[in-house]
Amino acid sequence: MLTDPSVLGLIGVLLAALALTLGVVWSMRKKRDCPSCGLPLVSLGRQGTELVSTSVDGDPLTYEVLVCPRCTNAVTNVHGARSRYAYCPECRQRTLETPCMRLPDSSDARRRVEVHEACHLCGHLAMREVADPPVGPQKRGQVIPFPAGRRKHGTDDR
Secondary structure (H helix, E strand, O other), rough: OOOOOOHHHHHHHHHHHHHHEEEEEEEHHOOOOOOOOOOEEEEOOOOOOOOOEEEOOEEEEEOOEEEEEOOEEEEEEEEEEOOEEEEEOOOOOOOOOOOOEOOOHHHHHHHHEEEEEEEEEOOOOOEEEEOOOOOOOOOOOOOOOOOOOOOOOOOOOO
């Protein structure tokens, strides 16, 4: 039965379809490694687990900027995939080119990237600086006072 040419042909077609499907899934996976040194890329604008997707001037971004912690590589991601085309803030089409360049770190050790935005559809041009959010002072040991008026009178808190 397995030596029948029609069964062997069907098995061959199924194996080819499986290999093609696995190849497509493998190529579409999220690539978050540096193209030069292979280290995992770090997202700019992350405060803890929350993504602060704004540039230094406060405008919202339609892409994510990733930098390498070792070398000077910087890339932009759109919807989790590495792409230099993002959504334009003016015409709302995915025609905004976002080539980026890593800048020297600031005096307070914040990583910075300069992104040149150019839309060939509506003519939008901008140059944005994206950086890590500023790190505020640690607020360890602060006690939150009990709200006034919420405590029942006459109770003993011992």
